[in-house]
Amino acid sequence: MSKEVEWGQIFGEGDVVCTCDNCGHDLRFPFEDSNPDFRGVQTRLFEMGWTAIKVGGAWRDFCSEYCRNQYIKKNT
Incomplete structure (x- = not known):
């Protein structure tokens, strides 16, 4: 899965971690609520x-788009 929630140590906070399904590059988007x-x-x-x-x-x-195209070539 390319989007996961990683919960923090404080109740109710964490990050949505988004990972490229081709190259593995990831970004984190914090939340607190x-x-x-x-x-x-x-x-x-x-x-x-x-x-x-x-x-x-x-x-x-x-x-x-490059990663998308590479993934399609490898997996379809």
Whole structure:
């Protein structure tokens, strides 16, 4: 999975960790209200040039179109 929640030591805080499914590059988006905002994170990723596609019934995230294309070539 390309988006995971890593909970912090203080109750209700943590990071949404987004990882490119091709190269492994990751970004962290902190939250403090026990409610990670996946939609907001996805919007921010798109603004930063990341892409997402559905491959084999599962959503995959990529840090660039190059990584997306490489993943498709290797996995379809």
